[in-house]
Amino acid sequence: MTQGLNGAPLLRYIRGPNPEQSLPMNAPSDLSMKCEDVLRVELEVFRQEHRDLDEAIRALQDMGRDQLTIQRLKKKKLALKDRIALIEDRLTPDIIA
Numbered sequence: 001m002t003q004g005l006n007g008a009p010l011l012r013y014i015r016g017p018n019p020e021q022s023l024p025m026n027a028p029s030d031l032s033m034k035c036e037d038v039l040r041v042e043l044e045v046f047r048q049e050h051r052d053l054d055e056a057i058r059a060l061q062d063m064g065r066d067q068l069t070i071q072r073l074k075k076k077k078l079a080l081k082d083r084i085a086l087i088e089d090r091l092t093p094d095i096i097a
Helices: 036-063 067-091
Strands: none
Touching: 036 067
8 A cells, every 4th residue: 555645554545426425445345336347456456465465474484483473464365365255256247057
């Protein structure tokens, strides 16, 4: 996530029809309410974050220390994997055989 001038995280926003309806992209909300384009963007963002966490975990493991941080990162990575699966399921149409 990029940082603003004061070092705080800079949030990206999804524009609604009215300015009052604009939400941060990472705001928790019902997947059924999001359009496919938004879901595809979120999917790519979550995949990149998942890859970044994988690299960070591997680097910490190579250094052989800070097991608590490694466990926390693994938990976050697993949560991202679950979120990615939910979005992929939402984007993939059901095929009834």
